[in-house]
Amino acid sequence: MDALHTAGIRFAEVLQSGPPWLEKFWISVTSLADPKSIFTIFFPLAYFLDRKVGVSVLWIGLVSEWLNVVLKW
Structure with a gap:
């Protein structure tokens, strides 16, 4: 379970440190969901x-x- 939690944290970090042009995409995904x-x-x-x-x-x-x-x- 700890490995899954750690993988989730790393995945979130990768998404947050992604290129700035993806910010508008993630905002639209968040608003649609x-x-x-x-x-x-x-x-x-x-x-x-x-x-x-x-x-x-x-x-x-x-x-x-x-x-x-x-x-x-």
Whole structure:
């Protein structure tokens, strides 16, 4: 487990010390992966395309947000 933790830290360091032109890319990835984007962008889009997939996206967003809050608590 310590090896996995250490590898995660090193990976984060590599990402943070990357070239400055990647900063805008990572900011856009972070904003797209924001939980509010799941409910305002991805759920309606997925629901419009396929009802079953849309409901799955909604449940995944709800469960992931609940787990995020519980694990931080």
